[in-house]
Amino acid sequence: MKVLITGATGFIGKRLAVRIAGRGHSVIACGRSLDKLKNLSQNIIPTYLALEDKGGISQILKKEKPDIIYHAAALIYGSRENLMRVNSLGTENLFKASLDSGVKKIVHLSSVAAVSGNEEVPLEENVPLKANGPYGESKIEAEKIALKYRKKGLKIAIIRPPMVYGPFEPHGMPYLIGFLRKRMLPVPGSGENRIHMVSVENLVDVLELALSKDEIYEGAYFVADKEALTLRELLFFITEVAGAKGPFVIPEGVVRVISKLPFIGKRISSLRRDRIYSIDRLQKKLGYEPRVPVREGLRKAVLSYS
Ligand SMILES: NC(=O)c1ccc[n+]([C@@H]2O[C@H](COP(=O)([O-])OP(=O)(O)OC[C@H]3O[C@@H](n4cnc5c(N)ncnc54)[C@H](OP(=O)(O)O)[C@@H]3O)[C@@H](O)[C@H]2O)c1
Incomplete structure (x- = not known):
């Protein structure tokens, strides 16, 4: 399969690129700081892509014709204006170009931030979109764009992780x-x-399911570890x-x-x-049981900084 990943130079995108390339697929690994993708695998093709550049995105999609796109590029911090420009308008640019170029499947990395303005414990996926700040608001806009393009015929999976941890995670x-x-x-x-979190390994396991399981393209999914520590x-x-x-x-x-x-x-x-985020839907619909226990994943992550 030919798989295109936006944000492949980032924390999650890079782990995903390495995993998918390791399965023998060809990975068009997109980002702007391409030096981060040097010498990873022969199956990984570093490709410059800026989400603001509609023409550039179209050109890449028409040339590469990927079977599936993982959209992991986003800003996590920044001004409201920059968050909206990259996370919302950038997503619209990518999804429009995907529709125009005949791409069939997209996996959209959203976040629990799109619903974390709700107070229920645990949160279920079907609560209304409600954020606590500008990052969450930009992720809400991106989810609305995903729903709009679903109606136009694209198969789009909406994945909402909480805080993701793993070796060399740079944000938290x-x-x-x-x-x-x-x-x-x-x-x-x-x-x-x-506090419910997710190991990057567990998250990448679920993202990988999008290559084979069609149920992932319905509704939205929280992806979190089995256990939440206090x-x-x-x-x-x-x-x-x-x-x-x-x-x-x-x-x-x-x-x-x-x-x-x-x-x-x-x-x-x-x-x-x-x-706390309910993973019932993940377990029942996708049959996924989180593989890495929270303490094991955390230990690996913490030791990576020493
Ligand atoms: N990390 C978490 O705890 C967490 C939790 C929930 C959801 N998420 C979501 O998961 C996704 C990946 O997160 P991450 O932690 O891997 O983020 P990250 O490490 O900050 O990586 C962000 C990626 O986005 C790319 N990017 C940023 N602005 C861009 C632009 N204008 N055009 C093209 N590419 C751009 C960056 O590429 P360059 O650096 O090469 O420009 C980088 O590859 C995001 O959608 C995020 O919202 C993350």
Whole structure:
């Protein structure tokens, strides 16, 4: 098969490219900083693609005629304007060019951020789109574009991971470890709220299913680990593996007082929230059981920075 991956120079896209190339498929690995794709595999063809460049995208798709596109390019941080330009307009450019060039299947990397404005625990996939900030809003716009192109005939899988961890993940873990080394991260109160994440290996397993399972192109799927650690378990486990000093615990009485303060109160409530995503649909519809246990995946991830 010929597989095109946008964002192949990024954390998730690169793991996916290596996995799919390892299965013998030909991978058109797209990004802008192509030096990150050097010497990975003969099956990986580094290709320059900017999501803003409609003409460039069309040219690549018409030339390569991929059987499937994985859309993993996005901005995770930035101004609202940049997030919308890349995550929303860029997605529209890619999907329109895909339709015009006869591409049949797309796997769209969305995020739980598209629904994390909802409070239910656990969250189910069918809650309304509702975000907590500009990144989530840009992912909502991208999901709406995906739904629009589904109606036009494209088969589009919508995959919503929570925080993804794995070796050399650049966005969250290095900062978490840095703060734990300096004892600068708080556990407010008991820290018994649960934080659901996903190992990059488990996520890539599910993304790979899009090559063979048609059920993935219906609705949307949360993809998360089987087990969710509590905030306390998570931070103390990372501390132990990294040999860090650890978090500092804020006693429950103090938490109750500072929770009423204007800015810090909001941060504390956010830290105390359960973030659990139902993977029932993933298990029942796709028959997928998360392969990598959370502590095993986390240990590998944390050790990659030492
Ligand atoms: N990491 C997580 O915890 C997480 C959680 C939930 C969902 N997701 C979603 O998963 C996807 C991949 O995330 P990631 O962690 O792998 O992100 P990443 O490491 O930041 O990689 C982002 C990729 O997007 C590309 N990109 C950015 N702007 C672009 C543009 N204007 N034109 C073309 N390519 C552009 C980058 O390419 P260059 O650097 O080469 O320009 C890079 O390959 C994203 O859709 C993200 O929203 C991630």
